[in-house]
Amino acid sequence: MTSAAETEAPPIVALEGVGKRFVKRLDVAMKLANMLGSDLREEVVQAVDDVHMAVREGEVVGLVGESGCGKSTLGRVVAGVHRATSGRMLYRGDDVSHLGDRAARDVRLKIQMIFQDPMSSLNPRFRVADIIGEAPKVHGIVGRGELDGYVDEMMRHVGLDASYKRRYPHQFSGGQRQRIGIARALAVKPEFLVCDEAVAALDVSIQAQVLNLFMRLREDFGLTYLFISHDLGVVEHLSDRVMIMYLGRIVEEAPTEALFATPNHPYTQALLAEVPRLEAKRRAYTPVKGEIPSPLNPPSGCHFHPRCPHALQRCRDEAPVLREIAPGRRSACHLNDRA
Amino acid sequence: MTTAAEPHSAAPAASPVEAAPEPRTVSPFRRFVDDFAESKVAVFGLVVLVGIIVLAVFAPWIAPQDPYDLTDFHERDARLPPGSERLFDAQTFTVTVPDLVPGQAVAIDAEEGVSVSNPFVDGLTVSAVLEETSDGRQIRLEVAADPAEALGLLEAAQLEDLPRGPTLTSGEKHAFRNLWTLTAEDFQDLAIVLPEGFDDEIDFRLRLTTSETDPGFTYWLGTDAQGRDMLSAMMYGLRTSLSVGVMSGFFALLIGMSLGLTAAYFGGRVDSLIMRIVDLQLGFPTILVALMLLAILGRGVDKVIFALIIVQWAYYARTARSAALVERRKEYIEAAACLALSTRRIIFRHLLPNCLPPVIVVGTVQVANAIALEATLSFLGIGLPLTKPSLGLLISNGFDYLLAGKYWISVYPGVALLITIVSINLVGDQLRDVLNPRLQR
Numbered sequence: 001m002t003s004a005a006e007t008e009a010p011p012i013v014a015l016e017g018v019g020k021r022f023v024k025r026l027d028v029a030m031k032l033a034n035m036l037g038s039d040l041r042e043e044v045v046q047a048v049d050d051v052h053m054a055v056r057e058g059e060v061v062g063l064v065g066e067s068g069c070g071k072s073t074l075g076r077v078v079a080g081v082h083r084a085t086s087g088r089m090l091y092r093g094d095d096v097s098h099l100g101d102r103a104a105r106d107v108r109l110k111i112q113m114i115f116q117d118p119m120s121s122l123n124p125r126f127r128v129a130d131i132i133g134e135a136p137k138v139h140g141i142v143g144r145g146e147l148d149g150y151v152d153e154m155m156r157h158v159g160l161d162a163s164y165k166r167r168y169p170h171q172f173s174g175g176q177r178q179r180i181g182i183a184r185a186l187a188v189k190p191e192f193l194v195c196d197e198a199v200a201a202l203d204v205s206i207q208a209q210v211l212n213l214f215m216r217l218r219e220d221f222g223l224t225y226l227f228i229s230h231d232l233g234v235v236e237h238l239s240d241r242v243m244i245m246y247l248g249r250i251v252e253e254a255p256t257e258a259l260f261a262t263p264n265h266p267y268t269q270a271l272l273a274e275v276p277r278l279e280a281k282r283r284a285y286t287p288v289k290g291e292i293p294s295p296l297n298p299p300s301g302c303h304f305h306p307r308c309p310h311a312l313q314r315c316r317d318e319a320p321v322l323r324e325i326a327p328g329r330r331s332a333c334h335l336n337d338r339a
Numbered sequence: 340m341t342t343a344a345e346p347h348s349a350a351p352a353a354s355p356v357e358a359a360p361e362p363r364t365v366s367p368f369r370r371f372v373d374d375f376a377e378s379k380v381a382v383f384g385l386v387v388l389v390g391i392i393v394l395a396v397f398a399p400w401i402a403p404q405d406p407y408d409l410t411d412f413h414e415r416d417a418r419l420p421p422g423s424e425r426l427f428d429a430q431t432f433t434v435t436v437p438d439l440v441p442g443q444a445v446a447i448d449a450e451e452g453v454s455v456s457n458p459f460v461d462g463l464t465v466s467a468v469l470e471e472t473s474d475g476r477q478i479r480l481e482v483a484a485d486p487a488e489a490l491g492l493l494e495a496a497q498l499e500d501l502p503r504g505p506t507l508t509s510g511e512k513h514a515f516r517n518l519w520t521l522t523a524e525d526f527q528d529l530a531i532v533l534p535e536g537f538d539d540e541i542d543f544r545l546r547l548t549t550s551e552t553d554p555g556f557t558y559w560l561g562t563d564a565q566g567r568d569m570l571s572a573m574m575y576g577l578r579t580s581l582s583v584g585v586m587s588g589f590f591a592l593l594i595g596m597s598l599g600l601t602a603a604y605f606g607g608r609v610d611s612l613i614m615r616i617v618d619l620q621l622g623f624p625t626i627l628v629a630l631m632l633l634a635i636l637g638r639g640v641d642k643v644i645f646a647l648i649i650v651q652w653a654y655y656a657r658t659a660r661s662a663a664l665v666e667r668r669k670e671y672i673e674a675a676a677c678l679a680l681s682t683r684r685i686i687f688r689h690l691l692p693n694c695l696p697p698v699i700v701v702g703t704v705q706v707a708n709a710i711a712l713e714a715t716l717s718f719l720g721i722g723l724p725l726t727k728p729s730l731g732l733l734i735s736n737g738f739d740y741l742l743a744g745k746y747w748i749s750v751y752p753g754v755a756l757l758i759t760i761v762s763i764n765l766v767g768d769q770l771r772d773v774l775n776p777r778l779q780r
Binding site: 027028076079080081105108109111112113115116117120121122123124125134135138139168181184185188 | 366367611669670671673674675676677678679680681684689692693
């Protein structure tokens with residue numbers, strides 16, 4: 001796959017310093033307790049912290065990280081489900097938060113999301129035809145008379161038999177449900193798909209089918225993907241470019257082949273060391289030591305330093321900046337400064 | 340995979356269609372019915388409940404008696420044990436004997452009597468003759484029966500307001516009133532000897548008591564203190580109880596669910612405010628709040644319903660909120676937001692229908708509670724007015740006679756209440772199992 005990053009296409013989606021904080025505010029009882037001398041604080045989770053990224057048209061960007069690292073939140077910010085608390089998001093150069101109602105709606109429709117759980121992402125009380133057809137009908141994408149044919153067409157695009165459209169989600173297998181979710185997203189003619197662990201809940205054989213479907217749809221509709229996963233194998237197979245996320249920050253970004261060949265950041269190295277390979281003989285797995293720290297109380301400096309085998313004093317004091325270390329490669333590690 | 344043979348014109352490279360689990364389209368409702376039918380007890384409860392509802396709804400057409408029609412029941416039928424036959428309508432009747440002319444018989448009957456409070460029994464004729472005898476003047480009363488069996492119906496007779504100082508051939512005078520009581524045999528040939536020198540108009544009242552019963556009307560469950568058929572009263576009582584329960588439940592559900600959904604969807608201060616009111620409401624004992632409200636508002640069906648809504652909406656609000664909190668975090672709501680659907684559409688088309696199951700479960704249980712609470716309030720005498728007998732009121736009415744051995748006035752309405760509430764709860768329990776997402780197959 002030739003990397004689209006090398007061409008001069010304008011970024012379809014760009015994030016500039018995007019952050020997302022979740023704050024659990026104090027309630028009245030807690031405020032009262034504070035007045036009486038206890039020391040309760042608001043709980044703040046910085047799920048996404050100052051993320052800069054750009055996705056060019058036609059690209060497939062993989063976003064990898066452990067669970068709880070904020071990759072899903074980032075995906076939801078891009079898809080417009082969550083509003084970023086800081087920074088700005090540009091769609092084809094326009095700041096999304098400064099658009100009028102209509103334009104904002106159109107941008108929203110252009111960026112669609114495929115969810116992890118194919119069961120809970122479909123309204124259990126709707127028939128397939130309604131699930132796929134609701135948004136096109138409401139937004140007037142197709143006329144009333146053409147809706148039926150349009151739904152059939154969408155179902156065929158994702159490899160579902162159109163005769164099943166009177167059924168309910170629970171009557172389908174996991175893979176079929178995921179296809180319905182994809183058809184629902186396609187039905188509003190999107191340009192950008194955020195796939196949040198879109199195949200993680202599926203059997204391996206079904207995973208391959210759905211991944212192939214994604215790739216085919218990319219060619220048919222000229223789609224751009226942000227592919228969120230914790231499965232490095234899937235990301236390697238699919239992506240042009242990969243970003244590694246750790247505790248709300250992007251720690252490394254590189255073209256797929258380069259990243260898998262020569263991982264730069266110690267966290268990436270640790271992750272890649274753990275990918276099970278078929279050709280591996282008896283080998284001992286050395287898990288990344290320690291648990292992922294609580295995002296409620298992240299470590300100072302580089303978030304990875306408590307688990308990093310190369311940690312220095314500087315790593316504890318100062319957060320490393322995501323810097324270019326080679327053309328098209330960025331990494332956030334103080335070790336690069338020493339070289 | 341027969342269907343996969345269809346050409347995928349728009350998607351030539353389509354990966355094979357996965358096999359569908361079953362060929363039949365099963366709507367969620369159909370699945371719900373099948374799941375519900377799995378419990379025989381619940382189906383039995385549902386059948387009983389439907390029967391009770393039919394009885395209540397069609398009470399005016401199927402009840403043997405209209406308990407609101409005061410002319411249709413009589414005090415003499417009061418407190419009859421179950422299985423008693425109804426006494427005939429014209430059991431007692433009173434006539435005022437008109438002016439009597441010596442030697443001339445006057446037939447006393449419904450048409451001729453001056454003041455007839457009830458028509459005569461069919462086949463019985465009574466006539467009066469004023470006679471001059473050696474002893475003085477006397478009135479002879481003669482009873483004729485046609486057919487002869489009709490005479491057997493006569494049980495007793497009473498004469499009232501006779502001229503002062505008469506002598507009767509038989510009969511017993513009341514201790515101090517001018518009232519004579521005679522048995523049926525005595526009455527058949529009765530002479531009233533008038534005091535000497537009595538010359539005035541003769542005018543008195545005759546009351547006959549017959550024992551005829553109406554074989555077509557049996558009080559299967561006895562009668563209450565007013566002589567009302569308990570069975571009919573219970574049917575009408577069920578009608579009142581159920582309608583009060585269902586109406587208060589429905590409105591409490593509407594109010595509670597809107598507030599609960601609002602709290603869950605908007606969160607933050609709105610959520611806190613609504614839920615603190617709910618906490619406050621639930622902190623008070625239900626019966627106490629209802630008692631206070633009714634003490635202020637007074638009696639009446641509307642007031643009872645209002646009081647029940649006030650004490651019940653909080654349960655629905657809490658349930659709806661918790662269901663909505665769970666549903667709101669599901670990805671299909673995010674997907675709907677992603678599809679730029681309006682907030683109103685998301686709440687009402689996506690969120691609300693999926694929050695309904697637990698609310699329906701609470702609803703059935705709460706309707707049973709409302710009926711029980713209404714019965715409690717009526718039993719305490721502050722619920723429904725006497726003209727709207729609910730089951731609770733019927734129980735309350737019979738409570739005084741319980742120790743007198745007249746158990747049926749209280750016990751049967753109590754059993755009816757019990758059956759109603761148990762059947763509703765059986766249905767509600769099964770609904771909870773069927774609609775519980777954790778037990779969902």
